[in-house]
Amino acid sequence: MKLLELEGIHAGYGASQVLFDVDLALAEGEVVALMGRNGMGKSTTIRVICRLLRQSAGSVRLGGRDIGALAPHRAARLGLGLVPEGRRCFASLTVAENLLAAARPGYWDMARVEALFPRLAERRGQSAATLSGGEQQMLAIGRALMTNPRLLLLDEATEGLAPVVRQEIWAAIGALKREVGLSILVVDKSLHELSQVADRAVILEKGRSVWAGSVAELDPEVTGRYLGV
Numbered sequence: 001m002k003l004l005e006l007e008g009i010h011a012g013y014g015a016s017q018v019l020f021d022v023d024l025a026l027a028e029g030e031v032v033a034l035m036g037r038n039g040m041g042k043s044t045t046i047r048v049i050c051r052l053l054r055q056s057a058g059s060v061r062l063g064g065r066d067i068g069a070l071a072p073h074r075a076a077r078l079g080l081g082l083v084p085e086g087r088r089c090f091a092s093l094t095v096a097e098n099l100l101a102a103a104r105p106g107y108w109d110m111a112r113v114e115a116l117f118p119r120l121a122e123r124r125g126q127s128a129a130t131l132s133g134g135e136q137q138m139l140a141i142g143r144a145l146m147t148n149p150r151l152l153l154l155d156e157a158t159e160g161l162a163p164v165v166r167q168e169i170w171a172a173i174g175a176l177k178r179e180v181g182l183s184i185l186v187v188d189k190s191l192h193e194l195s196q197v198a199d200r201a202v203i204l205e206k207g208r209s210v211w212a213g214s215v216a217e218l219d220p221e222v223t224g225r226y227l228g229v
Contacts, residue, residue, distance in 0.1 A: 081149025
């Protein structure tokens with residue numbers, strides 16, 4: 001069953017159009033990588049999915065329901081868990097308070113989030129402002145999980161982080177796929193790590209979906225042409 005479906009999406013900011021006829025689909029339990037060079041429309045696509053930006057044409061469906069007219073908080077309640085670019089933790093709140101602020105009933109609770117990211121348990125009483133960038137990213141992921149989403153959206157989940165922290169986060173994403181079967185849409189540039197967790201990839205070029213297929217099909221010709229790798 002298709003959990004997320006974007007068809008013919010056009011969107012932009014004021015007079016500046018960013019997306020031109022974007023198509024994207026994600027099935028229950030699937031991990032899809034949304035890829036492309038910088039400035040190609042990946043974050044804008046995430047904003048459209050989360051209803052932070054309204055499309056000018058096309059449709060967005062979650063679990064078969066058209067969510068195009070919904071406010072962001074109502075779309076979130078249907079099961080969208082966003083880990084935004086830049087993390088955006090509540091700096092003055094503690095780790096525990098950040099997590100509890102987002103909590104909704106379901107599988108994910110404080111204990112399970114702390115089991116996924118033991119560092120958060122160690123820093124439960126610290127304010128988010130005192131955490132390292134990697135720890136803040138773990139907190140942002142944990143906060144999204146506390147909403148018990150049907151679909152987790154990770155926008156640049158490992159950008160700018162130290163290699164050892166990146167490994168921890170990719171290991172956690174892998175565990176979410178293997179052990180929980182969570183549906184995930186991930187924006188990232190790390191081909192090697194994405195190949196370990198993603199089932200399929202969708203590539204954007206100048207605001208258009210220009211390639212879609214299994215990660216195994218991301219050969220040097222495709223990556224060279226669209227990703228500059």
